[in-house]
Amino acid sequence: MERVTVFDYPTTAHVRRHGPFGYQDYASYRDWLRDEFEFRCVYCLKREVWGERTAAYHLDHFVPQAHDATKTLDYDNLVYVCASCNALKADLLIPDPCRIAYGHCIRVNDDGTIDALNEEGERLVDKLRLDSPDRTRFRRWILDNLRSLVRNTERALLVSWTRYPEDLPDLRRKHEPGNSRPAGREQCCFARRERGELPDTY
Ligand SMILES: [Zn+2]
Numbered sequence: 001m002e003r004v005t006v007f008d009y010p011t012t013a014h015v016r017r018h019g020p021f022g023y024q025d026y027a028s029y030r031d032w033l034r035d036e037f038e039f040r041c042v043y044c045l046k047r048e049v050w051g052e053r054t055a056a057y058h059l060d061h062f063v064p065q066a067h068d069a070t071k072t073l074d075y076d077n078l079v080y081v082c083a084s085c086n087a088l089k090a091d092l093l094i095p096d097p098c099r100i101a102y103g104h105c106i107r108v109n110d111d112g113t114i115d116a117l118n119e120e121g122e123r124l125v126d127k128l129r130l131d132s133p134d135r136t137r138f139r140r141w142i143l144d145n146l147r148s149l150v151r152n153t154e155r156a157l158l159v160s161w162t163r164y165p166e167d168l169p170d171l172r173r174k175h176e177p178g179n180s181r182p183a184g185r186e187q188c189c190f191a192r193r194e195r196g197e198l199p200d201t202y
Helices: 026-036 083-089 119-127 133-151 155-162 182-187 189-194
Strands: 057-061 078-082 106-108 114-116
Touching (some): 026 057, 026 078, 114 119
């Protein structure tokens, strides 16, 4: 049976595709970060398409502003996260998804429970409370539902749970003040979908 992989953490550290700079407020980086981190929380993998997006996703200063105010508008210090993870992380320092592969640190089991595989994983689970009953129940609920859709070959519904959002931002049309990785604009999901390169699901 086709495995449900929505809670498989990446097995390589994240390599940034985009490098906008020069905006006067960090909220302007939102669309770049949505695309950069595939429209889901980098910490718990909760996806935009699983619920309402309004106020549900935040831009997290990975190195907190309280630790280093010079990084406030630094794109490379911003990650896309859900409101729960953002509130829990607050001003804590945790393992950096752009330096280490979370897939080597934590593993979600078929029943929604999560295991730490090393010390970094323990820190992630502990600080972000990834093993709380609430978060475990949420993952189990998603996994049970998706497995049921796989079993019953409910293809259309399965796609609706694992597709990209409808409102992909076309980053080629942004007028960012500067960009250290301009080639990434053509690799945004919108452009890939236009070229027929974006998979239906992920
Ligand atoms: Zn999250």
